[in-house]
Amino acid sequence: MKIDKEYDVVVVGAGPAGSVAAKFAAEKGVSVLALEKDREIGTPVRCGEAVSHEGIAEFIVPDEKFISSHIDKFTLISPDGTEVTIPLEQKGYMLNRQLFDKAVAEEAMNSGAKFLTNAYVHGLLFEDGKVSGVKVKHYGEEYEIKSKIVIAADGVESRVGRWAGLTTHVDFREMEGAYQIVAANISVPTDTLIFYFGEDVAPEGYLWVFPKGEGKANIGIGVSGEIGKTKSAYKYLNEFVDRKYPEASMLSTVSGGVPCTPSLKKIFAPGIILVGDAARQVNPLSGGGIASGMIGGSIGGTVAGEAVIENRPDKLSEYQERWEKRLGKRHRIFDKVKNGVYNFSDEQFNSLAKSFSKVPFEKRTLGNLFKKALINQPSLLIEAAKIFVMD
Amino acid sequence: MLLIKITPDKCDYCGTCVGVCPEDAIELTDSTIDIDEELCTNCSKCVWVCPIDVLIFDKNKLKEKE
Numbered sequence: 001m002k003i004d005k006e007y008d009v010v011v012v013g014a015g016p017a018g019s020v021a022a023k024f025a026a027e028k029g030v031s032v033l034a035l036e037k038d039r040e041i042g043t044p045v046r047c048g049e050a051v052s053h054e055g056i057a058e059f060i061v062p063d064e065k066f067i068s069s070h071i072d073k074f075t076l077i078s079p080d081g082t083e084v085t086i087p088l089e090q091k092g093y094m095l096n097r098q099l100f101d102k103a104v105a106e107e108a109m110n111s112g113a114k115f116l117t118n119a120y121v122h123g124l125l126f127e128d129g130k131v132s133g134v135k136v137k138h139y140g141e142e143y144e145i146k147s148k149i150v151i152a153a154d155g156v157e158s159r160v161g162r163w164a165g166l167t168t169h170v171d172f173r174e175m176e177g178a179y180q181i182v183a184a185n186i187s188v189p190t191d192t193l194i195f196y197f198g199e200d201v202a203p204e205g206y207l208w209v210f211p212k213g214e215g216k217a218n219i220g221i222g223v224s225g226e227i228g229k230t231k232s233a234y235k236y237l238n239e240f241v242d243r244k245y246p247e248a249s250m251l252s253t254v255s256g257g258v259p260c261t262p263s264l265k266k267i268f269a270p271g272i273i274l275v276g277d278a279a280r281q282v283n284p285l286s287g288g289g290i291a292s293g294m295i296g297g298s299i300g301g302t303v304a305g306e307a308v309i310e311n312r313p314d315k316l317s318e319y320q321e322r323w324e325k326r327l328g329k330r331h332r333i334f335d336k337v338k339n340g341v342y343n344f345s346d347e348q349f350n351s352l353a354k355s356f357s358k359v360p361f362e363k364r365t366l367g368n369l370f371k372k373a374l375i376n377q378p379s380l381l382i383e384a385a386k387i388f389v390m391d
Numbered sequence: 392m393l394l395i396k397i398t399p400d401k402c403d404y405c406g407t408c409v410g411v412c413p414e415d416a417i418e419l420t421d422s423t424i425d426i427d428e429e430l431c432t433n434c435s436k437c438v439w440v441c442p443i444d445v446l447i448f449d450k451n452k453l454k455e456k457e
Contacts, residue, residue: 038421046405120420157406162415172411177442225411225439233442255442257407 003116003143007033008308009301010134010147011113012121012160014041016104017276017293018153020059021301022115023108025151028305032113033145034105035136037154039118042101046256047290048180049218050193050210052092055291059298060107066100067093068212069190078353079198079346086364092193094210094218095290104294124150124163124272130313131164131271149304149316150272153297156257158278164269170280172225174261176205176287179233180220183241183248188217196240197349203227204342205287207240216251222258222287258287262332263296267323268316275300281327285334285341292327299323341373393428395438396449408437408446 008030011022019041022034038044050071056062071092075085105115118138125133125144133146152160156175158168188194194209201207207221219241223233233255241248259280267279275281276293283292299322307315344352352373359368402424409417416430417437424445438446 044403155406157409157419159409159415168410169413169415170410172436172440175407175411175440177407177440179442223442225436228439228441232444234444254405255403255407256405257410257440257442259410 001116003033003114003138003145004031005144006133006146007031007114008147009033009149009151009304010035010145011151011153012134013037013153013155013276013278014101014105014115014117015153015155015276015293016059016101016290017278017281017297018151019101019104019108020294020297021151021153021275021304022113023059023104023111024298024301025305025308026108026111026113026301028302028309030305030308032108033147034108034113034115035119035121035134036115036117037120041105041115041117042098044254045097045252046178046180046254047097048208048210048220048287049095049097049212050092050208050288051095051290052088052090054090055288056093056095056294059294060104062093063103066096066103068096068216069094071193071211072191074193074195076353077194077196078349079200080350080353082350082353082357084353084357084364085192085361086366086369087361089365094212096212121154121160124160129270131269134160148271148308148313151300151304152272152274152278153276155277156259158274158280161264161269161272161274161278164272166264166266166269166274168264168274168278168280170259170261174259174284175225176222176258176260177225177228177233177255178220178222178258178287179237179253179255180218181237181241181248181253182212182216182251183219183245184216184251186215186217186245186248190214197344198346201240202236207236219245222260224260258282258289260284260287260335260338262335263323263328267320270313270316273300273304273316273319279323281323281331283334284331285338292331295327296323299326337370337374344373392452393426393431394433394449394452395426395431395435396447396452397424397426398445398447399424401443402445403443405442407440407442411436411440
């Protein structure tokens, strides 16, 4: 495959954030090359795969080819087994990320971006203290590719940003080590996301059971580094599955990391910006990163394209401003709420579930749930209220 | 002396360890993992976040050292 020696924009990583960044940059009319470390875009799937309609609709038309299930409610299960089912105000999807990621990449290709798989970026090029390209290995060959702007979408590792001098490492207490399986031969409703809470099942977080069509589910757990000192995600998940779904078989297993922290303080440096997990653009409360990563990617790609067209390298700082305005501030509030909610005792979860189960089904909203959850924590209640009044 | 032990056969190459390493001492591709002995301080953060117990703190080696 023909690779030029120079592109306006080089994107490192072809997950949803990287591909959306490539698309938005290419739409500005600049040349874009996206480099994916893995042999195949969309694999392995390190993700719970749930997303809201509005989370993806801004970037791609929802298509049955990459949707595994349609979601219209979620169920919270407290430590004593009390179940509360809450209707979703906005419908959602369980994605097939293997196909979804390829579809998003194809959108970028259709806009003119070029993609290369099995392309491992192992270093950056610098010129006058500014990032000026990447060093990449592709089937044993080494290439140096120059670029005006590098967009680092290299995921949880986030090494590219470090090479540019940015601080990207996550406090181990805020990094969730996640382990998940796609299980077959289990019985779950196909329209409901299920969340388990409690000290035994998922301390300081939740265990998810998300349907992937008839008889199948994505089951996973994230465990913070603090909890991981004594017990890993792998052990928590296996204990749960053995107890709850002894008949289950595995279609796939995978591990991954979720940076449950507000986004980085600085997500740009001369000649480079960070998007998606690499910038820690993950909702710290839910651990969800598909939609927010794509939002980060779209802003980053747009600003990068404009910076090239206008020949204004200084413009990259606008990316940070636009991100802060759109989601950055919101994520910092979510982070505070997370620290309140995930420190709940089993008794608190049980009494919350019992009291919320008395609320009529049609009046159950996420906002009401948070109000109840935080009623005894006025400072957090105010923080949570901001989420529902902002934009 | 490097006291963090890797079981490469177990590794999923997910990068969670890389994301918490304060020294950028872990080199990871889609099928290899390696710790730079010069950079590693044995702080064990990678051990704690690893979802599937690939990285362990080698107590026996610590005893040998002592």
